[in-house]
Ligand SMILES: Cc1cc2nc3c(=O)[nH]c(=O)nc-3n(C[C@H](O)[C@H](O)[C@H](O)COP(=O)(O)OP(=O)(O)OC[C@H]3O[C@@H](n4cnc5c(N)ncnc54)[C@H](O)[C@@H]3O)c2cc1C
């Protein structure tokens with residue numbers, strides 16, 4: 001159940017230029033793929049922002065974020081004493097999505113992360129870790145390939161960067177159905193999160209190659225409340241419009257009509 005509470009940042013780590021891991025006060029019981037809405041308590045901010053819950057342990061939970069605009073720039077500079085408002089956990093995670101779409105209990109999963117999309121996938125990679133799963137992790141440069149130490153031994157990791165600075169040069173799709181890559185149909189399900197162009201390319205790729213393995217996508221729609229009140233996060237599906245913050249953020253490829 002979503003709770004609303006005040007918290008404060010207890011640990012700040014800069015993982016790469018403008019990429020931060022923050023730990024915030026309070027343990028959250030959450031499902032992989034769920035997120036927290038975080039609101040700054042200052043004179044400028046009204047609208048909270050969604051961030052995937054990376055992990056929760058002891059008396060804290062963690063998020064990963066990159067500075068994109070004004071809000072994340074201000075958040076990155078927050079002092080450790082400043083309080084923030086949190087709604088969490090929000091949305092429907094990967095495990096509930098597997099049940100909703102009546103997928104079989106996955107024994108072998110293909111994860112596909114683009115840059116910061118690893119934040120949503122990491123708890124699923126950790127939860128389902130059984131030595132049989134594979135992660136394709138793509139970025140523009142090696143600086144986007146973050147939290148590698150946390151991923152160690154949790155899945156086989158195949159890296160791809162657009163500039164070739166780490167792993168194979170190219171896009172994540174270059175590592176699917178290639179000789180040195182993987183065949184998604186060898187897996188029970190694929191789970192992905194990343195920039196919209198990557199998700200769009202994957203949905204198209206799944207269609208063109210007639211891939212049978214279901215593809216679960218963690219969607220990052222613009223959100224204003226995260227609680228199903230403002231309707232700003234509606235996504236077109238075969239079953240009519242669905243709220244990304246309640247029904248989502250996890251959707252199955254065949255259901256989405258936006259790509
Ligand atoms: C369910 C959900 C989970 C999310 N989890 C995370 C997370 O774990 N970590 C994280 O960093 N972000 C996550 N996001 C996105 C995050 O909320 C936005 O990055 C953040 O709102 C940016 O806020 P801003 O005001 O600083 O930038 P904005 O003013 O909103 O954006 C500034 C510019 O950056 C672009 N931009 C914003 N976000 C992104 C992005 N994610 N990728 C590429 N370009 C972008 C915008 O299009 C715009 O051009 C999530 C979003 C959703 C819906």
Ligand code: FES
Pocket residue numbers: 222223224225226227228229230231232233234243244245246
């Ligand atoms: S963000 Fe307000 S309804 Fe989804």
